[in-house]
Amino acid sequence: MASQGVQLHIQDDNVVMDNGILQVTISKPGGIVTGVSYQGIDNLLEIRNEESNRGYWDLVWSEEGSSGTTGTSYVIKGAKFNVIVENEEQVEISFIREWNSSLEGKHVPLNIDKRFIMLRGSSGFYSYAIYERMKDWPGFNLPQTRIVFKLRKDKFRYMAVADNRQRRMPLPEDRLPRRSRELIVPEAVLLVHPVEHEFKGEV
Incomplete structure (x- = not known):
């Protein structure tokens, strides 16, 4: 029996990637993973948490010249949503947050593009991020960046x-x-x- 192709369902506040094995729900345009459904389990992520505290990219940054490896922690939330690839074999979606000089000192001077990918027949999904700093933007330290998934404590x-x-x-x-x-x-x-x-x- 052939596997189901990948489907993308775009709703007002959410995007759902579904390949018949796995369904991943992501907030739009923020790009926060709010649900991962697999083999009859409605959500593998901690349902007791707020939706914004289940699956996300974050980073720690500080201004240039700061000492140590600490800084300001920031959950990366997109402001624009785009579909990069959509066919039966693959879906790739993008959540972009752009920086400008009005954000100096408040947010790390980077354009950030978070990507999520689902393939036909795969029991998982992929994610990566593109960090872009323009030549004339302020310098900064970036001691940490990561993707976080908070799993249900009753299941894991x-x-x-x-x-x-x-x-x-x-x-x-x-x-x-x-x-x-x-x-x-x-x-x-x-x-x-x-x-x-x-x-x-x-x-």
Whole structure:
């Protein structure tokens, strides 16, 4: 049986890419991934979160001359939506945020184009971003950029890092101040009162 071709459904506030295996819902024109449906599961992303806090690109930036590797964290939201490719084999869509001098000091001086791609017969989707800085724009530091997906905690409780590193995971609530103690590295905490006792004392 031949696989279904890729379909693109454009709605007022959302765009849905669908190949019969996977359906991905993305806000328009922001380009925030709000839903990923797969094999009967309505949404793999955390439905308890606001739609803007489920799947997104973000970055950390600071003005030129700033020291250290910290700065201003910014969730990248598009202002323009475009269809780059649309056929039965592939869909590629674009969410663009442009920079101008009125944004100096407020946003990183980059034009940003976030792209999402779905292929026929694929159980996943692809994403990349194009960062463009014009020659006369201000300098800046960009210590971090990433794409983030916050998965449902009722569905994803097991991690497999390697063949010999597989186990159940603590809950997001275990990072709250009343359940953990902050360590020197900001991303790390000591679990002192986790929801499940088996994780007590872990970092």
